[in-house]
Amino acid sequence: MIARSVPFLIAGCVLAAAAPAVAEDEEQVRALAQQLFDEAEALLSAKHVAEACPKYAASYRLDPHLGVLIYLAECYEHNGQLASAWGAFREAEGMAQARKDQRLSYARDRIDALTPRLSRLTVSVPTETRVEGLTLYRSGLELLPAAWGTPTPTDPGSYVLEAKAPGRRHWTTSVVVPPEGGTVNVTVPVLAPGAEDLLPVTAAPAPAPAPVQTVPTARAPQTTPPDAPRPTPPLVSAESSAGASDVSRRVTALALGGLGFVGLGVGGALGVGARSKYDESASLCNDANVCTPAGTALRESAQSKALVASVLTGVGVAAVASGLVLWLTAPTTPAPSSARAAWSVVPATSGWGVGAHRAF
Known part of the structure; x- marks a missing residue:
């Protein structure tokens, strides 16, 4: 116990x-x-x-x-x-x-x-433009559908707008937002059908080469006499082998259990931190997941911590479970007795064989 x-x-x-x-x-x-x-x-x-x-x-x-x-x-x-x-x-x-x-x-x-x-940028998407799979980007950042047609406060500078959809040609344009009080309106046109987004045509696989037939070679005659004397190997005690295996399994179980609990502890701490970051960002992001710069930073930090926490927790659970299984299934070494059985490989008159004898 x-x-x-x-x-x-x-x-x-x-x-x-x-x-x-x-x-x-x-x-x-x-x-x-x-x-x-x-x-x-x-x-x-x-x-x-x-x-x-x-x-x-x-x-x-x-x-x-x-x-x-x-x-x-x-x-x-x-x-x-x-x-x-x-x-x-x-x-x-x-x-x-x-x-x-x-x-x-x-x-x-x-x-x-x-x-x-504030200067504001409005990206309008007419109904006929909204094909299935349409995605908009502003200088590499995705514009969520909730932000389409909304005058969005934007820092001054040059921006690249892109529109992509499966089976359609990409559309791109550049806009310049003025320093103060400016208004920029951009309307995304209907994307023309194009082949650049279609799946590439793959060549048919080459036929498999014909099998090569080989002619079996004659086996060389056996030169070693079948009854040549062989040295008798040392006796191997089944009791000592089981004892060593028992110790090894328990040491491995302890190591896995310890590492598993470390992973669970660190993963839990990171998970709490991720939740805290996400809660802080709630007041900085709207229902469309459009956040202020600080809100975006908090969301990214929360996602990174949550990912690491999930990985560490999963590894920790697996390690603890493996260690527990190894510990509970480790064989119990029997008490030593005055007589014990040992197995050995011994030569017989007709070849090699396995025999058992009792040793004291």
């Missing part, structure tokens, strides 16, 4: 040891976020605004804080990225309201000031 509880005690110790490792990893993430924030502050002080904004964004993605988000929004505004600034201030508004933070009024003031200055 005591022996069978050993693997569970070891697994518990391993799981307890995994918790500080997860905490240490979180501390390293926060340290990196602080370093990126300090670098962004230095770049902003040196008037390198365009280089500072990605540093603020990376710091907020690693360790989301309201103060960092407001700094990021201000950086976007100074850099002329008014749509990104507006979205970041909207996210800060939701976070401050949830926390009853006094910076709520400042975020709302900046939203009101930026709203009339």
